[in-house]
Amino acid sequence: MATDYSEYDDASLFAMMRPGMAKREDAFAELYSRYSSRVYAYCMRFLSNQQEAQDIFQEAFVKFYQSAEQDREMTNVPAFLLRIARNLCVNSVRAARPTTSFEEYMGGFDSYNSDKDELLGLIKGALELLPEDYREVFVLREYDGMSYQDIADITDTNINNIKVKIYRSKQKIRDILQPYLKDLEKNG
16 A cells, blocks of 8 residues: 655655655655755756756755755755755856856847847846845745745845845846836837
């Protein structure tokens, strides 16, 4: 008779992943099915590169699986997974550090056919122009819908610092997009 792992909470499933447990892989598979799409979406938004995001995503789950070998109590699996993914993404960005001027980047948007596509491209471009720490907290809050406290836990920062960074990231995006939004209004 097959066990229905959907009945278990995250902490119990993580405890089942410890070495020597009979259903270790099944417990991992259940947690993977619960959180894989969320972790992959985070990696994609953070890295904006499908292949790199896929690599980091896989590495995050390998590290998560290996983390069960340590004797630790798990209270928040999604936050722990996102913290692993975040650290891997940050390390990947630091290792790559490509430099593109704003003009070069914006020149790539000439081929969009509709204003909507152009606006979405501009927003994505504005996100990429944000400093790494601002982009990260903005994505966690606005795309993943995480609470300020969860973001503070993931980034190991105090909650007031998170609130300031999110406010400033929104302000910077507004400042970056303002000339383009005015131009769209004139032409629309």
